[in-house]
Amino acid sequence: MTPWAGLFIDIFLILMTTDFPQLCSTTGGLPSAVRWAHLLMKDRLRPGDAAVDGTAGNGHDTLFLAHLVGKEGKVWAFDIQEAAVTETRRRLAAAGVTQAVVFHAGHEIMTNYVPQEWQGKLKGIMLNLGYLPGSDKILTTQVETTLQAVRSAVEMLAPGGLLTLAVYPGHEGGALEQSAIEAWASSLPTREYEAQLIRPINRWSAPPECWVVWKR
Secondary structure, eight states: OOHHHHHHHHHHHHHHHSOOOSSOOTTSSSOOHHHHHHHHHHHHOOTTOEEEESOOTTSHHHHHHHHHHOTTSEEEEEESOHHHHHHHHHHHHHTTOOSEEEEESOGGGGGGTSOGGGTTOEEEEEEEOSBOTTSOTTOBOOHHHHHHHHHHHHHHEEEEEEEEEEEOTTSTTHHHHHHHHHHHHHTSOTTTEEEEEEOOSSSSSSOOEEEEEEEO
């Protein structure tokens, strides 16, 4: 057993035997950006709902959404990297998930793939920006396509639906993407949407952020 494997086992055992609050990180601290996104989605999505994972990555968020909506629900996932699509499909198959479909396509054109009858009825859309963990860090989400994606996303949400974005201003190009998202979110009409930002304020200079938009 490697030292890292032993560490992960120790953390798992601590989590299993300690009365940790639900709103916490794996170490008991405050939630990470991705964890906040999960908690918000878990609070809103119900079996039978429809959702989108705009950045499938290694399939963790896709599987998470599939579990929330159940076998009677629907999930559409997207990624431009073939390796991400392959891994997401493998993860879903291993879990016996059949209600999620993964497309080798960018999130900026997800309206071309989500059936028309479901557009305007999605209860949750997740975007985890930046680069694919374990892959080439040069390949990252881009400002132009991200803005196209979020604009489409809020249109496809049902009333009461949520859009969450895990944003990473610390990587190259990430600060520009964060600034563009901030400008876009700030411009949303308040009678139609509520937008919030959750981020640490006493950590390093550019910590990951969780953005959330609620459609009224």
